[in-house]
Amino acid sequence: MYYNEIAGVKVSALGLGNMRLPKVEGQGEKIDREKAQEIVDYAMSHGITYFDTAYRYHGGESELFLGEAMKKYPRESYLLASKFPGHMMEKKENGMMGFTSLLAGHPDTTVDALFHEQLRKCQTDYFDFYLLHNVSEKSLVFYNDPEIGIVDYLLEQKRQGKIRHLGFSSHAVSAETIDDFLKRHEGAFEFVQIQLNYMDWKIQDAKAKVEVIARHGLKIVVMEGVRGGRLANLPAPQMEKLQAVRPADSAARWALRWLQGIPEVAVVLSGMSTLDQIVENVETFREPNPVSPAEKELLQEVAESMLSWVPCTACRYCTEGCPMELDIPRMIAAYNGLKNGDHMAGYKPDEAQPSIDPRRCIGCGSCASICPQNIRIPEILQELAQMLTK
Ligand code: SF4
Ligand code: SF4
Structure with a gap:
């Protein structure tokens, strides 16, 4: 495993995303804890230090699982990241917050109660990395509301040592939204998590997003590096093109090596659902081996041949x-x-x-x-x- 840095902290270049853990057949989002623990243990024994979760992953079970799964490891031996679900919240009266969208129906809460509920679920006193979940054109109204004051609240948690490093994730349509948010809260954030892969370079305007984040001098945590599996399972004609150059390499390895060539990228998250996937990905991140200029061009061709595809990442x-x-x-x-x-x-x-x-x-x-x-x-x-x- 090779390592990079975010705000002076050494981070593994490959991180374990906990949104796509193995599930119990026929039981919705319920995590198969035995299989998921095997994946966590493999990650820990092969140099992965960055573990990413969020309030709502696996219907709220992901944080609980990770809290239990990591109990056997010293707290300082891994880096824990979670996210505040403001993209699914709205302001109510008397300082209360209600849930919307997928979290609708959960009882009203406060920002403080929710943050401390997350700490309890993860069985920890602090998050190494903590993010506002999905800052986008739709969620700005919540995240920028001065009465809620979510950024100030989290900065206070940082002063108290309950958050080591603050960032946000974003599925914003426009790079300008990210730029504006960073300018409005100048100095508050130390990293940004975005959807980045060789297809989204164009269709999600990821190139412009990377440039904006770089201008602010911040590092990037990547989500959807293989676009929910789409880039790990290419149609035959596209796969044949890649195999003609590197017969032994999987489509996933091509996608991950493309990411290794972007200097701002510090961590590539992968939601690995099987042991086979984590074994292969750990091998891909043994040492940096970014694609050559010719390979980059080939991936661009592959991406362009799939632009008409509906860009579902199977996030569910x-x-x-x-x-x-x-x-x-x-x-x-x-x-x-x-x-x-x-x-x-x-x-x-x-x-x-x-x-x-x-x-x-x-x-x-x-x-x-x-x-x-x-x-x-x-x-x-x-x-x-x-x-x-x-
Ligand atoms: S798939 Fe159809 S029925 Fe289901 S949520 Fe969407 S619009 Fe509604
Ligand atoms: S359509 Fe695909 S990308 Fe959109 S929410 Fe559903 S699974 Fe996720």
Whole structure:
């Protein structure tokens, strides 16, 4: 494992994301603790020091799991990062905060109570890295509200030693949103977590975001480095192009090596759901081996050949609030497959598999309002339904 630095702290170049831990079959977001512990133990014994979670990952179970999983390790032997879910909160009366979106229905709370609940769940006295979760055009109203004063509150926690380093994650549409937020709270943040990979360089304007963050002299923590698995599982024609150059390398290794070439990137998070994935990724980060200029060009070609794909990262945010309990990312994968002549991975909507039947969508739009990729989900499902009828 090689290491970088964020604000003078040595961090492993590969971090373990705890949003896609192995799950118990048929039980929603419930974590398979035995398998997940194996992944954590492998990470700890192979030099990974950065562990990332958030209030709502795995329906709130991720922080609890990590708190228990790390108990056997000395607290100073790993770096813990979690996030404040302000992107799913609203101000109420008397200093109370209510939850919205996927967290709607949770009892009202205060900023202070929620932050300390996170510390308790993680069984720790402090977070090494703490982030505002998803600063975007939609969540600015909460994060910039002077009455809530979330940034000042977190800076106070930092003074008290409960936060070592403060940052924020962002799925903002525009790089300007990140720039404006950093300017408004100048000096408050020490790092930014963004979605970055060789496809999003163009479609999510990630290049401009990297430039903005670099101008502020900050380091980057990467999320969605393989775009929710899409870049780890390329269609055959694109994969053949890569294999012609490096026959032994997987698509995931190509994507991760592309990230190694960006100097501002300090940590690449990967939500590794199997031991095989973490074994391969640890090997990829044994030492820096960034793509050459020619390889970079080849990846750009691959990205351009997939620009028409619906950019779903399979984060599954949308599925939790779907009244019809539809498996939206699976249907989008099928849509992409049908449109681009790729394999359909057993996609066959029928009575036995109602969760993948787009004809059951009632068009309520609850999924689209939460999708961090701003995908027009009901429209895609309607089109998929028409394709099936044809
Ligand atoms: S459609 Fe959007 S919210 Fe749903 S899984 Fe894909 S990226 Fe996530
Ligand atoms: S629009 Fe369709 S897919 Fe989206 S939440 Fe509503 S029923 Fe589910």
